[in-house]
Amino acid sequence: MNSRERLRVAVAEGDGIGPEIVRSAVAIARAALGSLGAGSLVEWVDVDAGVLALQRTGQALPDESLARLESCDALVLGPVDHATYPRHRDGRRQNPSGEIRKHFDLFANIRPAKTVPGIPAVASEMDLVVVRENTEGFYSDRNMFRGYGEFRPTEDVALTVGVFTRRGVERVVRHAFELASARRGELTVVHKANVLPETTGMYLEAARRLAPSFPAVVVRDEHVDAMAALLVRDPASFDVVVTENLFGDILSDLTVQLAGSLGMAGSLNAGEAYAMAQAAHGSAPDIAGSDRANPCSLVSSVAMLLRWLAGRTGETAFATASATIDAALIDALGHERTPDLGGDATTTSFTEAVLDRLPAHVPHQVG
Structure with a gap:
């Protein structure tokens, strides 16, 4: 234009x-x-x-x-x-x-978390960005072509559909690589591939495929539970974090609270x-x-x-x-x-x- x-x-x-x-x-x-x-x-x-x-x-x-x-x-x-x-x-x-x-x-969904001088915060210093996939994953209002992805076949059983597509995963991981390239050159991929290898494991696969196109970016990966603990212990060690929708929703709220306030x-x-x-x-x-x-x-x-x-x-x-x-x-x-x-x-x-x-x-x- x-x-x-x-x-x-x-x-x-x-x-x-x-x-x-x-x-x-x-x-x-x-x-x-x-x-x-x-x-x-x-x-x-x-x-x-x-x-x-x-x-x-x-x-x-x-x-x-x-x-x-x-x-x-x-x-x-x-x-x-x-x-x-x-x-x-x-x-x-x-x-x-x-x-x-x-x-x-x-x-x-791009969610920065950065400490601000003078604003009380749990973290003494941090400057990171969570890149959260925003259109699929386990969020039931946006993972079906028609209808809703959470339902009850009986009164006592509830099911939810989690959707992970190669296109959806790769484009958000690529976006995170590009953001890391413009920042400090570090990317952390968050997943739970030890128990959800076919779904959250796609994030690991995408990062490995795309890494050669971004040789200046250092890539690491963490399980989501370990990542939560690491963010509390040492948030300053992270630059750009990419993950699926539900994990990203939780981790982005955690990081901004560590930085001072959701507000x-x-x-x-x-x-x-x-x-x-x-x-x-x-x-x-x-x-x-x-x-x-x-x-x-x-x-x-x-x-x-x-x-x-x-x-x-x-x-x-x-x-x-x-x-x-x-x-x-x-x-x-x-x-x-x-x-x-x-x-x-x-x-x-x-x-x-x-x-x-x-x-x-x-x-x-x-x-």
């Missing part, structure tokens, strides 16, 4: 604290791009999804919203409150997040032609509307989305804006913190603190 072509980025506020943190993250992204004279590169497109959409239309992701998403290049999605959604007859809940991941084939964790769901920024945490309905929510996770996620757009388009302004946001966020955390981090800043005041640390930019307004 033309490097100066205007992109469309969808914005869905989600549930609970979603509207507050989405408005914060988008305001910061707009200001960062504006400071570079690149604000016109993005058109922000509002999309209806979540509990309110369900109440209005009977669908958590209405057909009209999905069509709007298809007309965009990327998405910022606020957290969704799965627990309040009604169940389908097969027992599953409506989940716009999972539906979007499956529809746009967002096969890689700090960025998360990007990436495919070949589409990506979705999404906070790593839930919708926190108990504090919704109180202006107490920590926006850091989604702010970091949107910064990651801008880096992904830079890689897709070759537009350096996106990469520069991303780095500017990261720097402003870390600087702001040295002075302002929301209650979950031991401070008394509001969502609004913390957002203003980040905005004030961006380079000179056009006037901004939160909300």
Whole structure:
């Protein structure tokens, strides 16, 4: 595409604290791009999804919203409150997040975990990224062509389908190799091939096949149970970690908690032609509307989305804006913190603190 072509980025506020943190993250992204004279590169497109959409239309992701998403290049999605959604007859809940991941084939969930100076953390130092396969594995809402992958043939027996395909495994492992090549050159493949050799063992096979194409990357492998223990003992020894969906979900939450807080964790769901920024945490309905929510996770996620757009388009302004946001966020955390981090800043005041640390930019307004 033309490097100066205007992109469309969808914005869905989600549930609970979603509207507050989405408005914060988008305001910061707009200001960062504006400071570079690149604000016109993005058109922000509002999309209806979540509990309110369900109440209005009977669908958590209405057909009209999905069509709007298809007309965009990327998405910022606020957290969704799965627990309040009604169940389908097969027992599953409506989940716009999972539906979007499956529809746009967002096969890689990128979850960084890095300690931040001044933020209390279990780990004294760490800087790693978990690359979680995002479209198959043991997650029942996205591993069937039709229907749901978890079911009960009798009242007392429950079964689940785990799906591992060579294509699905190889593409996420390749993505992890590429990421490791751009970082410190170390890749850890996590599996449980001693008891699940035909499924999780595919990750080992893929890494061995791809390793000759990435001679500068050092590859190691660990069983998932041993990996959990090693992360607690020595998280600083890991760079990029790649694994299947369920293992990656667990390990990514563990690593960000070791680094300080789930509220700090960025998360990007990436495919070949589409990506979705999404906070790593839930919708926190108990504090919704109180202006107490920590926006850091989604702010970091949107910064990651801008880096992904830079890689897709070759537009350096996106990469520069991303780095500017990261720097402003870390600087702001040295002075302002929301209650979950031991401070008394509001969502609004913390957002203003980040905005004030961006380079000179056009006037901004939160909300």
